Amino acid sequence: MVCNRFQIEGMKLLDGEMSGEEKRVYEAHVQSCEECSKELKDMGRIVQFTNELRLRKPDDEFWPNYWRGIYRRLERGAGFLLLIIGMTAVTLIAIHRAVTSPEFFTPTGIGITIALVGLAVVFLSVVRERYHEHKNDPYKGVEQ
Numbered sequence: 001m002v003c004n005r006f007q008i009e010g011m012k013l014l015d016g017e018m019s020g021e022e023k024r025v026y027e028a029h030v031q032s033c034e035e036c037s038k039e040l041k042d043m044g045r046i047v048q049f050t051n052e053l054r055l056r057k058p059d060d061e062f063w064p065n066y067w068r069g070i071y072r073r074l075e076r077g078a079g080f081l082l083l084i085i086g087m088t089a090v091t092l093i094a095i096h097r098a099v100t101s102p103e104f105f106t107p108t109g110i111g112i113t114i115a116l117v118g119l120a121v122v123f124l125s126v127v128r129e130r131y132h133e134h135k136n137d138p139y140k141g142v143e144q
């Protein structure tokens, strides 16, 4: 069986020139037509095709959860970023003050500098550990 609907409708779809109703009709056809389904797959667009249609009827649960998830991730990411920026700024200012202070080369100044460097190293190591835990946690976002 040879079908030539792809030549017209398939191309229209790929060019984004189809209305919602036309897409629905054509998708129904693609599901039962090997020719069109194969052509679309070859163009690597069948996935996009079905996704677009799925987005048209959002699930009641899907969108609130989707936005909540994004918000939570953004919130944590922003908090984390601000924390790192703040700590870095404070450390840099402290180092600058220490280096420009006339007391820098006294035992007290050197002691404080070593303590500050140690603090920064510990902080960075904790940050790195948390980051890797977060990245590798397979149950991320799941209440345990």
Ligand SMILES: [Zn+2]
Residues within 6 Å of the ligand: 003, 004, 005, 006, 029, 030, 033, 034, 035, 036, 037
């Ligand atoms: Zn067809």
